[in-house]
Amino acid sequence: MHTNKNAVKNWFETELDVSRETMSHLELYADLVVKWQPRINIVGASTTEDVWARHLQDSAQIWPHLAENAQKEETKIVDFGSGAGFPGIVLSILGANHVTMMESVTKKTVFLMEACRVCGCLAKTRVARERIEAAKPENADIITARAFAPLPKLLEMGQRHLKAGGKYVLLKGRAYEAELADARDAGWKFSVTTFPGIVDPDGVVMILEGVER
Structure with missing residues (x-):
């Protein structure tokens, strides 16, 4: 639906x-996504006509759940599998003070750096072209991810990048309950809070705290 x-x-x-x-x-960023899409396929081709809702709004819905912390000088957000910058660049534009975007695909990191430049985010962002499982620990206060990996795998990769007392703020689709069950079956313990998705009524904003194994 458009x-x-x-x-x-x-x-x-x-x-x-x-x-x-x-x-x-935000308008500059949306235009850039549409402009680059035919060249490097950074988002689903069918979604570019609805980039504002499908990507910008979908990413921005997590902002109220981390805005207070994200705007502090010392708070570090690490965005896994940033792709075209969702939600990492959106969070930076909205006011996050320190966002590291981890993306292993070179052509996508080129886009991320250009988008940060065009949107005035260079001073508040870092693009890390490396595999999450091989990168040195990031010591993140908040880890974000959208359409990245099933929850058990995400936690397996992410836990060493999260500082003690940190949390995950994730965008998850309709299978989120099964993913939570799978993560618990794999030995993960956590407290979870979910909020109904704004763009995808079957999806949620998922916040995980006290994660341990």
Whole structure:
């Protein structure tokens, strides 16, 4: 279903109270995704006509759940499998102070760096072109991910990158309950809070705290 772009922009203005400058950066970013898509296939081709809802709004819905911490000088967010920058670049545009985007595909990291430059995020972001399981520990306060990996694998890869007391803020689809069960079956313990998805009614924003094995 195609969503009205103006309605989504209105959501950013009314629900997230974004400034005119922030909205301008979001528009630059959306245009860049559409422009680069034919060349490097950074998002699903069928979703570019609805990039505002399917990608920007979908990513931005996690902002209220981490905004207070994300804007602090010392808070480090690490975004796994950033791809075209969802949600990492969106969070940076919205005001996150320190976002590291981990992406192993070179052509996608080239796009990420260009998007950070165009959207004025270079000073607040780092693009790490490396495999998550091989990279040195990131000591993240918050780990984010969208359409990245099933929860047991994500935790297996992510736990050494998360500092003590840190949390995961994830976007998950309709299979989230099965993923939670699989993670518990694999020996993971955690407290979980979920919030209904705004764009995908079958999906959720999932927050995991106290993760251990």
